[in-house]
Amino acid sequence: MVKNLSAERSWAHTWLLFSLNLCAAVAAMLGAAVRRCSVAAAAVARASPRSLLHPTQAPGQAAAVQSLRCYSHGSHETDEEFDARGVTYFNKPDIDAWELHKGMNTLVGYDLVPEPKIIDAALRACRRLYDFASAVRILEVVKDKAGPHKEIYPYVIQELRPTLNELGISTPEELGLDKV
DSSP: OOOOHHHHHHHHHHHHHHHHHHHHHHHHHHHHHHHHHHHHHHHHHHHSSSOTTSOBOOTTSOOBOOOOOTTOOSOOOOHHHHHHHHHHHHTOTTOOHHHHHHHHHHHHHSSSOOOHHHHHHHHHHHHHTTOHHHHHHHHHHHHHHHTTOTTHHHHHHHHHHHHHHHHTOOOTTTTTGGGO
16 A cells, blocks of 8 residues: 555644644734733833832831733723713613623623613613513612622612612512512
């Protein structure tokens, strides 16, 4: 049996070139990320009298450690801006069910319990879509996000009570879903 060695060499050669090109591309991306991070770190170091890894000591105050997040490229928004962005998103008159769910999934992904005004806007979006199930699910998510902090969920329900009464939305507890 005679093997076609040139075909095997050709395949191996092609695979080797592909692997080398892939490694070169990954190295270029990592190099660019490291350069961006080092440029940002250098800018902070120039602004600071001490290095990044050492705390800065102000007289009479506790030491504050400077931190740098090299993966964060955007500007930092305040809590008020974050809340306004959430309210604006859910107050869109033409919001559909997919956008409602995407907005809620995005909120759930954050390490926070949404403010009552954001939840209010989301519940009103549910009402515009005639989506009672999503409204109840939003309340369940808020309770779940509160976690071990038992005082948060009652506060949110207290703040939302006028909206819940106006829209005719029952809480999961009123529906008996907490006992299931």
